[in-house]
């Protein structure tokens with residue numbers, strides 16, 4: 001597919017984000033990590049040649065302030081009482097897609113997860129090139145279970161995101177294509193400490209790398225996890 005693509009990214013409240021890292025990272029570090037991964041993911045997505053805009057939707061003002069500083073468009077998420085949890089993510093992405101088109105006009109929409117710190121622009125470019133023109137396409141995560149990116153190439157078509165548990169199956173069942181490609185950075189989202197170690201090995205973008213360096217300086221031993229560091233909520237909980 002060769003066209004201009006608008007990327008949309010959703011981030012929940014920093015205090016709630018990446019709860020599966022809660023046993024490993026102190027809350028302040030976890031919040032920093034969420035922002036660092038967002039910075040690297042968005043920068044890599046924006047550096048892909050087809051991507052012409054980045055919009056981040058979040059109920060958290062700190063996320064929106066950071067995004068504005070980085071030069072992307074920050075959208076406040078409307079309260080979504082009808083569909084909390086995962087429904088909240090899909091509703092947030094639909095909202096961002098519709099506002100993006102209202103702002104920029106009709107165009108292809110790419111929903112990208114916010115936690116792909118090892119994403120390379122070339123991977124996204126390869127995915128976009130491999131995606132067929134007439135239907136939605138998605139990228140399954142490293143486990144083949146979740147979804148890291150969903151593309152609606154039709155400039156006026158609904159994104160119809162189905163993120164959440166077993167979302168790869170759900171996108172497949174909804175008729176989305178699954179172009180093949182290795183794309184390790186595009187497939188490796190970070191949910192757990194083990195995922196973080198994998199992304200670290202793949203090579204993260206500069207903001208996540210800088211934060212990980214700081215954490216190492218404070219006691220993290222490379223991709224292994226430290227014991228006894230004040231930064232880690234649960235000493236010895238190595239992946």
Ligand SMILES: Nc1nc2c(ncn2[C@@H]2O[C@H](COP(=O)(O)OP(=O)(O)OP(=O)(O)O)[C@@H](O)[C@H]2O)c(=O)[nH]1
Nearest residue numbers: 010011012016017018019020057058088089092114
């Ligand atoms: N704006 C918005 N983003 C959401 C919402 N729910 C999830 N997200 C984001 O969607 C992305 C994918 O979610 P997950 O990979 O499960 O990340 P997470 O929810 O931070 O991680 P856990 O707390 O460990 O489940 C993350 O960037 C979340 O911040 C929501 O209701 N609104």
Ligand SMILES: C=C(OP(=O)(O)O)C(=O)O
Nearest residue numbers: 146147163164167189191
């Ligand atoms: C919401 C999803 O992400 P995760 O599996 O990272 O929670 C998903 O894969 O649809």
